[in-house]
Amino acid sequence: MTVEIDGEGLTAAQVVQVARASSEDAVLAAAARERLGRTRAYIESRWMHDEAPLMYGFNTGVGSFKDQRVLVADMEEYQSRLIRAHASGVGEPFEQDVVRATMMLRANAFAAGYSGPAVGVVDRLLAFLNERLHPVIPRKGSVGASGDLAPLAYLAAALGGFPEARIDYRGARQPAREAIAAAGLPVDFALVAKDASALLNGSTVSLALGVLAAHDARRVVQAADVALAMSLEAMRGELAAFHPAVHRARPHPGQRSTARNVLKMAGDSRRSTRPPTTR
Structure with a gap:
């Protein structure tokens, strides 16, 4: 199965599919490709010449170098230096599914x-x-909140085929x-202005961590309901506690969902005390 991305309709379920299923691929939608091309053409015509007005991150440095122009001739070298300057992470690497979700997102x-x-x-991202x-x-x-600058620098370094990067x-x-x-891809990949x-x-x-954690949390909740x-069946529990009327009195949608799930699974139990049939 192939997931098409367009910048608008991607779902958490699709991210999880691509991150964790070995058969899932992703492609760029035609409309998104055209949109990217238009945006890039505008940037290059407006700012990618040495007489253009300064625009932060487009033709300038960053941080304390925000007022320093980066000449067009130096743009490719600047991309490399910017990535290396931020590749300062430590600790064990992320799991494969986190890396895949990150690239997808x-x-x-x-x-x-x-x-x-x-x-x-x-x-290049999708090819990887x-x-x-x-x-x-x-x-x-x-x-x-300021950005995953350090971890994303390692992703960028790998995309660029930096000798220091590992895959x-x-x-x-x-x-x-x-x-x-x-893998049969071009080893050298030039990152140009703004990349x-x-x-x-x-x-x-x-975001990748959040998407995967939320997915796993939902599965844990489902397992907990089962x-x-x-447990109620084994202990001859009181199913009356899960009657809808009880849970309508409390403003907790998750609690109501769990109560419905319990009655769906155990509501006809011959061991537990059945809930009343009246509303």
């Missing part, structure tokens, strides 16, 4: 057409995803350039 964010990377950056090239990203280093591929951790070549800042800026790793119903 980053590509989807770009597909919306607001971040302005070259279309090739999105194609579909070829099962999983950049090694340390767990610690994000600054949270998990076919069960082995390898230098990025070796893994990319083994690095687009890749680094965003809380995409945090365990509760089985």
Whole structure:
């Protein structure tokens, strides 16, 4: 199955599918590709020349270098330096599903057409995803609301084929350039103006963790409902406690859902005391 991303309709369930199912791929929707191309063309015509007005992150440095122009001739080198400057994470690497969800979500964010990377950056992200090239990203280093700058720098470095980057591929951790070549993709990939800042800026790793955690939490809740119903059956529990009238008195939708689930599974039990039939 292939999931099409357009920057608008991606669901949490699709992210989980692509992150955890070995047969799932992702492609960029045609409309999103056109939108990306238009946005990029506007950026290049408006700001990518040395007489253009300064625009933060487009043709300037960042942070304390916000008023320093980056010349067009230096743009490619600047992307590399910006990524290396932020690749300061520590700790054990994220699991494969987190890395895959991150790549999926980053590509989807770009597909919306607001971040302005070259279309090739999105194609590269999806190629990594579909070829099962999983950049090694340390767990610690994000600054949270200001962006997952450090972890995303490791993703960007792998995409760019930096010699320092590492990729998990076919069960082995390898230098990025070796893994990319083994997958049949071009090893060298030039990141041009705006690409690095687009890749680094965003809380995409945090979002990936949240999506996967929420999915797992829902499954835990479902398992807990099953365990509760089985426990009531085993202990000859009182099913009257789960009658809808009891739970309408409390403003907790989750509690009502659990009560409905318990009655669906154990409501006809011959061991437990059945709930009253009146409303």
